[in-house]
Amino acid sequence: MITASVPDYREAARRRLPRFLFEYIDGGSYAEQTLRRNVEDLSGLALRQRVLRDVSRLDLSTELFGQRLSLPLALAPIGLAGLNARRGECQAVRAAERTGVPFTLSTVGACPIGEVAAAASQPFWFQLYMIRDRTFMKDLLARAVDAACSALVFTVDMPVPGSRYRDYHTGLAGSGGLKGAAWRVGQAMLRPGWAWDVGLRGRPHTLGNVAPVLQGRTGIEDFFAWMRNNFDPSINWRDLDFIRSEWKGPLIIKGILDPEDAKEAAELGADGIVVSNHGGRQLDGVLSTARALPPIAEAVGDRLTVLADGGIRSGLDVVRMLALGARGVLLGRAWAWALATGGEAGIVKMLNLIEAEMRVAMALTGTTKITEINRTILAGD
Numbered sequence: 001m002i003t004a005s006v007p008d009y010r011e012a013a014r015r016r017l018p019r020f021l022f023e024y025i026d027g028g029s030y031a032e033q034t035l036r037r038n039v040e041d042l043s044g045l046a047l048r049q050r051v052l053r054d055v056s057r058l059d060l061s062t063e064l065f066g067q068r069l070s071l072p073l074a075l076a077p078i079g080l081a082g083l084n085a086r087r088g089e090c091q092a093v094r095a096a097e098r099t100g101v102p103f104t105l106s107t108v109g110a111c112p113i114g115e116v117a118a119a120a121s122q123p124f125w126f127q128l129y130m131i132r133d134r135t136f137m138k139d140l141l142a143r144a145v146d147a148a149c150s151a152l153v154f155t156v157d158m159p160v161p162g163s164r165y166r167d168y169h170t171g172l173a174g175s176g177g178l179k180g181a182a183w184r185v186g187q188a189m190l191r192p193g194w195a196w197d198v199g200l201r202g203r204p205h206t207l208g209n210v211a212p213v214l215q216g217r218t219g220i221e222d223f224f225a226w227m228r229n230n231f232d233p234s235i236n237w238r239d240l241d242f243i244r245s246e247w248k249g250p251l252i253i254k255g256i257l258d259p260e261d262a263k264e265a266a267e268l269g270a271d272g273i274v275v276s277n278h279g280g281r282q283l284d285g286v287l288s289t290a291r292a293l294p295p296i297a298e299a300v301g302d303r304l305t306v307l308a309d310g311g312i313r314s315g316l317d318v319v320r321m322l323a324l325g326a327r328g329v330l331l332g333r334a335w336a337w338a339l340a341t342g343g344e345a346g347i348v349k350m351l352n353l354i355e356a357e358m359r360v361a362m363a364l365t366g367t368t369k370i371t372e373i374n375r376t377i378l379a380g381d
């Protein structure tokens with residue numbers, strides 16, 4: 001199949017990845033209502049077609065946190081994305097660089113910060129979770145500083161993990177020990193391309209930044225157990241002081257879904273927020289980001305940089321999210337699927353598709369610059 005869209009990459013990833021990995025990426029929490037609403041509420045927004053406006057020159061570039069970007073987007077942090085292709089985060093950071101957008105390395109990426117920094121030639125963003133062990137957090141922040149990361153994305157919507165049923169159905173969660181491992185190996189054997197690329201040639205199979213605290217345990221269930229036991233549910237606004245004392249660069253708080261929380265973030269001097277429900281993977285039933293974004297942008301858009309993610313499956317969706325008030329967006333599953341399908345080149349091609357789709361959406365809504373995109377390009381608004 002020739003991949004011509006983000007949904008095509010999803011289908012290609014389904015055929016390439018072992019089932020437990022595909023479902024881990026694709027799935028959401030509980031009944032997956034928020035996951036579905038993220039996609040449907042965004043794609044359901046009608047665009048307003050305008051004509052005869054000379055759209056021969058379009059400028060899709062923008063500036064975020066002092067960085068000039070060729071497109072108003074960044075690759076979102078995706079835990080374990082590096083398992084989708086050999087040393088996956090290293091391929092992703094290069095793809096992002098080639099396209100002129102930032103890559104965000106997850107705390108729980110498969111490749112550690114140092115390895116990604118060595119693969120990169122420009123600064124990338126680093127995402128941090130609140131972890132009980134503050135010494136470990138300090139160490140991670142010091143590594144992010146050493147790697148010259150250009151922004152810190154502090155994710156606040158996981159004080160406790162939501163349950164994802166699909167992970168139980170595939171043996172990724174809930175079946176530890178030999179049984180779970182045998183189940184996953186069985187699924188991997190049905191995907192020889194992936195088994196060869198990642199299973200055999202993708203070593204070491206340690207778990208990125210977290211490997212030092214796992215003390216030699218390398219199983220995927222060890223990793224999930226670590227997440228369950230070490231993410232800090234006591235996380236609160238005062239913790240931002242701790243982050244600020246260790247991190248002087250741009251600070252972006254990810255996982256804001258309510259205007260009151262957005263105002264708090266602005267009060268405390270965050271440089272940006274990501275309006276996000278973790279791609280529908282945390283509290284199922286919360287608002288889609290397309291619905292949550294407008295009042296938040298209205299409340300704090302003049303005080304900090306509002307980014308948004310969730311359900312973006314095309315360049316048209318990027319334009320819709322900007323129309324709702326975001327200054328830029330994060331792409332989540334889209335890049336994970338593209339990485340699984342075609343590695344670095346796959347992500348570059350997917351981003352080129354997004355750009356081409358954005359160009360058409362901008363041209364036919366009569367906008368020639370990113371700053372011209374606002375609610376007036378939505379029909380019925």
Ligand SMILES: Cc1cc2nc3c(=O)[nH]c(=O)nc-3n(C[C@H](O)[C@H](O)[C@H](O)COP(=O)(O)O)c2cc1C
Pocket residue numbers: 024025026038076077078079080106107108127155254276277278279280281309310311312330331332333334
């Ligand atoms: C498989 C997977 C793993 C994720 N891991 C992280 C993570 O480690 N840190 C984080 O802040 N967000 C994580 N997210 C959330 C994404 O950063 C992003 O908010 C979400 O994927 C956006 O929705 P979309 O996938 O519909 O684009 C993850 C999402 C997925 C799908």
